[in-house]
């Protein structure tokens with residue numbers, strides 16, 4: 219880009235900021251609701267619309283694992299634990315399985331962390347299989363549908379494919395025993411082997427109290443145009459480059475590292491959360507998986523998420539108007555990111571900010587404890603309620619079997 223066009227850009231940029239500041243001073247933190255399906259669905263109350271039966275499993279499937287490594291309460295897959303706790307005391311819980319619409323199996327398959335705190339899903343298939351064997355032999359409900367009225371929380375990178383590398387995850391496919399169940403997962407990418415039709419895509423877990431404690435007054439102007447902190451390359455796992463983030467993060471760095479509109483680096487400052495509240499746009503590019511906790515952070519901190527992950531399926535996409543609150547940029551268009559973002563009209567930016575300021579949008583991204591109306595737990599229940607009643611075809615005839623209990627890699631068949 220020539221120097222003169224840079225000058226022009228900066229001029230546009232500062233004019234744009236004067237506008238924004240003026241607006242914020244005039245109106246303070248304005249919020250806006252989307253009427254019609256999206257905004258209203260977010261505020262639905264699931265109580266009375268479904269009943270969930272929680273299987274009681276030996277504690278080795280859940281509580282004991284957590285006792286061994288309490289760090290599992292804070293990593294981005296912790297929703298599997300909090301959902302269990304939430305359901306135990308939720309008014310949608312029924313103690314009578316005969317009247318249940320949905321069955322839930324509390325199994326913490328991601329709570330197996332390396333010393334560095336990275337969740338390894340290698341034991342998950344055996345553990346899951348063991349839990350399903352247990353519920354199918356101790357209760358009659360699994361065999362009725364072979365899991366079609368059961369849901370599982372599988373928040374790993376590639377959900378129930380149980381691997382963090384995409385190629386391997388694809389090779390494995392969804393665990394055969396879960397092929398009829400409804401999966402509640404963070405992974406969402408259209409037409410991907412690891413995203414089963416009818417899955418409920420949820421946000422990753424981000425610590426609500428911690429984020430709350432970093433809030434700054436909304437009157438502080440957003441003086442950063444584009445913000446991003448994180449990896450651009452993953453040299454350890456992708457030495458040649460191009461595989462990690464399909465090259466999109468590398469393209470961000472190579473094109474914009476010297477661009478004054480872009481505040482991007484690999485450093486993780488202590489003011490990370492505050493910085494997001496001082497930014498207009500927060501980049502949310504894919505990493506190894508299409509999503510990252512940045513998506514949640516951007517919404518909580520009112521920074522317009524710039525979603526760079528082709529074919530991503532976003533959390534609660536049937537309830538949250540992602541098109542209205544965020545900006546989608548195709549991976550191939552990353553080199554034009556500056557032009558794309560600077561040419562968004564100010565009114566459009568202000569509207570996105572007002573929608574992001576709507577508390578119901580933020581609430582839906584969080585798994586708070588105790589739970590609150592409209593939070594992610596409630597959105598999951600709403601999603602399950604919208605699937606009712608179950609189609610009659612899910613109930614198998616007496617003696618009918620659909621699932622193959624010996625399918626999948628041999629190593630997965632070993633007892634857990």
Ligand SMILES: *[C@@H]1O[C@H](CO)[C@@H](O)[C@H](O)[C@H]1NC(C)=O
Pocket residue numbers: 354355356357358361
């Ligand atoms: C469900 O089916 C499996 C075999 O397909 C059988 O071993 C098990 O006993 C059945 N469960 C019940 C409760 O009858």
Ligand SMILES: *[C@@H]1O[C@H](CO)[C@@H](O)[C@H](O)[C@H]1NC(C)=O
Pocket residue numbers: 622623624625626
């Ligand atoms: C079940 O899967 C195993 C392993 O892939 C295969 O050998 C077997 O033939 C399958 N059984 C049926 C009934 O399809």
